[in-house]
Amino acid sequence: xxxxxxxxxxxxVILIGIPVLAICIFLVPGIGEFAAELYPDYRFLKVLVxxxxxxxxxxxYFALYQAFKLLGYIDKQKAFSELSVExxxxxxxxxxxxxxxxxxxxxxxxxxxEKDDAPGIIVIGLILIFASxxxxxxxxxxxxxxxEAIELKSEIDLTV
Numbered sequence: 002x003x004x005x006x007x008x009x010x011x012x013x014v015i016l017i018g019i020p021v022l023a024i025c026i027f028l029v030p031g032i033g034e035f036a037a038e039l040y041p042d043y044r045f046l047k048v049l050v051x052x053x054x055x056x057x058x059x060x061x062y063f064a065l066y067q068a069f070k071l072l073g074y075i076d077k078q079k080a081f082s083e084l085s086v087e088x089x090x091x092x093x094x095x096x097x098x099x100x101x102x103x104x105x106x107x108x109x110x111x112x113x114x115e116k117d118d119a120p121g122i123i124v125i126g127l128i129l130i131f132a133s134x135x136x137x138x139x140x141x142x143x144x145x146x147x148x149e150a151i152e153l154k155s156e157i158d159l160t161v
Contacts, residue, residue: 007072014072018065021058029054036109039116046109053106057099064095064136081151089144096137103130 029051037047071088074080107126114122 004076007076011069011072014065014068018062021061025055025058036113039113046112050106050109053102053109057102057106060095060098060102064092064099067091067095081147081154083151086144086148086151089140089147093137093140093144096133096140100130100133100137103133 032054033047033050036050037044040046067088071085071092074082074085074088079085103126107123107130110122110126114120
């Protein structure tokens with residue numbers, strides 16, 4: 002693969018991370034405050050919303066870091082190595098963690114949607130869960146294919 006292609010993908014990984022950072026800085030505190038306004042007797046909901054949303058950002062950025070490392074392995078001609086398999090495995094687990102955290106946070110968002118009469122909040126949560134599950138399955142398939150390719154390559158190297 003050309004270096005320019007991986008450079009483009011690295012830039013895309015960075016550009017994916019910037020809006021999420023902006024959401025974490027500017028939007029998440031407002032969402033927590035909104036939850037606290039909806040349920041003034043339960044002010045702790047604000048903190049629970051913050052914990053859930055910020056906790057999902059951690060595996061997201063870890064997965065982006067692993068994708069960045071994977072592109073580095075491709076640049077160094079180590080795409081078919083155990084390092085790449087491990088990076089894909091970590092991306093898979095990160096996507097599963099994101100999905101699990103959103104599932105745990107769905108009751109909070111259900112309460113917000115119920116009180117504010119906004120079912121779109123639940124739909125957005127379900128889309129995020131589905132998207133992270135798709136990424137986890139895709140990473141698992143790539144991991145398996147890469148592992149099989151490495152095994153096939155080692156068999157061919159042994160026969161030659």
